[in-house]
Amino acid sequence: MKFSSLLMCALAPFVSSSMSGFEADPELERFVMGLPKAELHLHMEGTVEPEVFLEIAARNGMDMPYKDAEAVKERMRSAYDLPSFIEMYEELIGVVRHPEDIRDITLHYYRKAYSQGVRRVEMYFDPQLHLERGMTLEEVFTGLAMGKAAAEAELDDLTIGFIMAFLRDRPAEAAMQVLEDAKPWHSMLLGVGLDNPEVEDFPTKFKEVYARAKSYGLRLTSHCDVQQKNTIAHHWGVIKVLGVERIDHGLNVLDDPELLAEVKKRGIGLTGVPSLFYREMPGRMEYRAGAIKGLLDAGVEISIHSDDPGMKRGLYVGDLMLRAQATAGMTREDLVTMAKNSFRTAWITDEECSNWLAAIDGYVAKFE
């Protein structure tokens, strides 16, 4: 692995992080954008930015009710909670029809994330959403492979893997079917996850699916979204019944001392997301950034991620680290610890992890 591009990145122009007048300290912004980090929690489908959405819709000859990017943003702004967000997300992803669409969406994401210091991507994707719209698994995996090949050839030191997500609000049988049908492409997968609305029978109904995935050598993670009904029980379920190694979001771990102790004991990584929906939601950033800081201070291996950067104001991981820092009063050391946590909990080899931790130390020592 070579790290020649790390310091170059620190000197490169930044991606704008403007949002509602937020302005980061320029010195800290330069530091954060160049800090190597792993992105462990983002959804391919949620990386679609309004402009890319319109390009793909036009290419596919689809007549959409949005005349320009601002109209698409307006649709994104209509989401205010998890169900309304997912409804919008499923509508917009409807323009994806061909492998080339997935290639273009992901390549756009990789370039932008790379400009903010991301050197490892573990990308979620939802095959069921695409199968339901008539795409084949082969087309989905082909698109992902095309984007990965193009990005890894273009962007020094970047490595990419995939997490195949099952939809929590669909039957476990459907998840099992996808797991089996995807066998020809299992070598492209790091692991499996669960996303979409957090329904009542989650997570127990997926016990057999997860046991099967594990038997195929796949790693295990699952969403436990923030402040959902029965959230503490769901966290215990994904740990004890499903046996996950990471939890996506997982911020309510802070609410239960016993759960917190178990997460630490097992070394479960949490992929925190401070990002907001497009719509302003007073207090939400304060709550999320505060919980991330609380978990970090409690010694949990938590890191910051972007989830659905295209559909949530175009905020990427560097932008979010800066906002969380400003909101919750994090120190520079906190940001470095989270960057290290992102590699510690990434599904990479021990050697790769050691190399990245050393690269971070080198970056911090040399940063002027």
Ligand SMILES: [Zn+2]
């Ligand atoms: Zn997510």
